[in-house]
Amino acid sequence: MLSGKGFKRLITIDHHITKEENLHPEATGEFTSLLNDLTLAVRIISREVRRAGLNDILGWTNTTNIHGEIRQKLDTYANEILKKAMSQGGHVCAFATEEDDEVTIVSSDKKSKYIILFDPLDGSSNINVNITIGTIFGIYKKLDIDKKVCESSDVLQRGRNLVAAGYALYGSSTLLVYSTGNGVNAFTYDPTIGEFLLSKSNMKIPQFGRQYSTNEGNAFFWDEKVKNFVDYLKTPNQDKRFPYDLRYIGTLIADMHRLLNYGGIYLYPANQKHPHGKLRLIYEVNPLVYILEQSGGIATDGKNRILDILPQQIHQRTPLFMGSPEEMALLNKFLNNTQTHN
Ligand code: AHG
Ligand code: MN
Ligand code: MN
Numbered sequence: 001m002l003s004g005k006g007f008k009r010l011i012t013i014d015h016h017i018t019k020e021e022n023l024h025p026e027a028t029g030e031f032t033s034l035l036n037d038l039t040l041a042v043r044i045i046s047r048e049v050r051r052a053g054l055n056d057i058l059g060w061t062n063t064t065n066i067h068g069e070i071r072q073k074l075d076t077y078a079n080e081i082l083k084k085a086m087s088q089g090g091h092v093c094a095f096a097t098e099e100d101d102e103v104t105i106v107s108s109d110k111k112s113k114y115i116i117l118f119d120p121l122d123g124s125s126n127i128n129v130n131i132t133i134g135t136i137f138g139i140y141k142k143l144d145i146d147k148k149v150c151e152s153s154d155v156l157q158r159g160r161n162l163v164a165a166g167y168a169l170y171g172s173s174t175l176l177v178y179s180t181g182n183g184v185n186a187f188t189y190d191p192t193i194g195e196f197l198l199s200k201s202n203m204k205i206p207q208f209g210r211q212y213s214t215n216e217g218n219a220f221f222w223d224e225k226v227k228n229f230v231d232y233l234k235t236p237n238q239d240k241r242f243p244y245d246l247r248y249i250g251t252l253i254a255d256m257h258r259l260l261n262y263g264g265i266y267l268y269p270a271n272q273k274h275p276h277g278k279l280r281l282i283y284e285v286n287p288l289v290y291i292l293e294q295s296g297g298i299a300t301d302g303k304n305r306i307l308d309i310l311p312q313q314i315h316q317r318t319p320l321f322m323g324s325p326e327e328m329a330l331l332n333k334f335l336n337n338t339q340t341h342n
Pocket of ligand 3: 119120121124
């Protein structure tokens with residue numbers, strides 16, 4: 001018999017969004033409405049993901065995206081649903097997504113002041129084998145809200161300027177994690193009532209963990225310092241934390257969510273196959289790092305803080321190192337040659 005103790009408080013995501021917006025006296029309710037449109041899209045994508053195999057959603061389309069990747073049906077479906085949901089409220093002036101080559105200008109109305117970036121379906125290689133996939137989003141405001149149409153500078157803002165970011169995970173349950181700069185909260189979807197309910201509030205990444213996460217199949221192509229660091233993590237020493245466990249799902253958002261809960265480090269360095277890294281800066285990495293930093297974590301491209309990078313183009317890639325404060329400090333010693341491992 002269920003006790004009802006699972007949820008400390010019954011707070012829906014709608015209540016939570018409204019409560020957060022009320023912290024800003026100048027708020028107009030537009031942002032609340034924008035996030036509501038977004039959660040609607042996530043609910044629809046979640047419905048199709050949950051029925052994958054029964055509906056006609058698995059498999060490939062005969063189109064490729066700008067990265068040369070063959071689009072899966074679910075990539076295309078999620079992209080279309082998100083674009084439709086985000087265009088209808090009149091709050092969004094432009095969006096950029098992994099699946100579209102160019103920025104789409106949605107509205108030239110002065111009142112439309114938000115820019116939304118998204119990876120509609122993250123973890124495409126896991127779609128057909130029933131492994132966790134997700135959706136990532138980041139939201140900016142126009143740099144000059146009195147201007148009419150958004151310009152490229154509005155879309156190519158530093159991650160530090162994000163006004164909100166989040167992700168949905170279609171895993172053992174559907175989970176939506178988001179932040180508007182006041183901490184990180186997670187909501188679990190209850191399909192029987194059609195609501196996201198607060199399941200974890202004010203999430204904090206542990207100071208350190210015992211896991212590293214990376215596609216180690218690329219190790220041959222890594223820089224020596226990175227190889228050295230990972231070898232160090234795998235070698236026993238007096239500290240019981242070593243050797244670290246390896247966990248890698250290959251869905252960035254799922255690897256990030258585990259990192260947020262258990263701590264440790266995630267790395268996708270540049271390598272000879274991907275000299276600028278593989279992951280895309282503005283719609284994959286920045287939103288995640290915004291959440292991670294809100295929870296007390298740190299992320300760099302090996303030199304600079306990710307959120308300080310000024311993007312030059314929408315599909316730009318970046319190397320990524322992110323994790324708990326202790327592992328990131330250790331990584332820096334290796335990258336700066338103040339510690340080595342032989
Ligand atoms: P997407 O499915 O949106 O194209 O993203 C794929 C990304 C990311 O989710 C994942 O962590 C990474 O690619 C996996 O890369 P490898 O297969 O090279 O490990
Ligand atoms: Mn992705
Ligand atoms: Mn994707």
